[in-house]
Amino acid sequence: MDDYLLHELGKGLYSLERNGAGLEELLTFHRVSSATDTLGRAVCCSKPPVNLTVLDLLVQTECLLGFWASEVLACGDGVVGPVPERIASVAAWLQRYLDVADSVPWGEMMAEEVIAQARMVASVVEPDSGGEEPAPPEWATCQVAASWAKQAGVQVSRTTVYRWAQAGKVATAKDDNGGMLVRLDDVLARAGAMRGAVSFGVGHAVV
Structure with missing residues (x-):
């Protein structure tokens, strides 16, 4: 893997670590109205509706990071498990083993997939951050x-x-x-x- 791609992989994992919790927070729609509707009935807030678009992105991101974390863990030498749960924690764990990704045949594929996923997550969590839209x-x-x-x-x-x-x-x-x-x-x-x-x-x- 060339130095640029390795650097972008590190940036992508850091972005996922930073935005993982934000993506989970977007999982439910937040109701801004009062506690009762127009007919005076109480609104049940115990089970807010799920944002399926965000849920798909969340599950997809968890599966992608989980897959690559298992591949890194299988490399053995110097890799300490177990792999943590949740997007932010797995992304932080993977950042510790960039040298492993740099040395294996599938490292470039991992980098490309993680970078693309990180950009999609950032575009959802930080739509008004002022950064460039992922092209x-x-x-x-x-x-x-x-x-x-x-x-x-x-x-x-x-x-x-x-x-x-x-x-x-x-x-x-x-x-x-x-x-x-x-x-x-x-x-x-x-x-x-x-x-x-x-x-x-x-x-x-x-x-």
């Missing part, structure tokens, strides 16, 4: 492309994107190490077609 890349790994599709509101797995690539349904290229990249615009367009098929009741979405 979607032209080419991305299957996992990163799936993350952008989910951010656009379509549940697409890394396996589905990979299947599209293998079938020639999205454009592909090779990175410097020979790994496969997909054109993000193609993935988003195909994911959008899937969402349209579901929204309008089409019997079978095109996959």
Whole structure:
């Protein structure tokens, strides 16, 4: 992994450590009205409605960090477990082992996925922070492309994107190490077609 990518990985993990608690706080909608509605009935506040968009992002982020933390832990030498729970704690734990990510074959893939996820979380938790909006890349790994599709509101797995690539349904290229990249615009367009098929009741979405 080159120095720039390693630096960006560290920044991404720090961003997730900083924004993890904020993402959890956004999980429920906050009611600003009074304790009673227009008909005078008491409003039940014990179970506020769940923000499903934030829930999806929260679960996706927890799974991503949990996966890479387990990979780092499996490396053994010098890595002290167990892996903590919650986004902020796992991100802080991973920051201690950047040297491990730098030395393993899958380090670049981990960096790309964590950086992309950190930017999406920051765009939700800190929408008015004054920072630059995360710009979607032209080419991305299957996992990163799936993350952008989910951010656009379509549940697409890394396996589905990979299947599209293998079938020639999205454009592909090779990175410097020979790994496969997909054109993000193609993935988003195909994911959008899937969402349209579901929204309008089409019997079978095109996959």
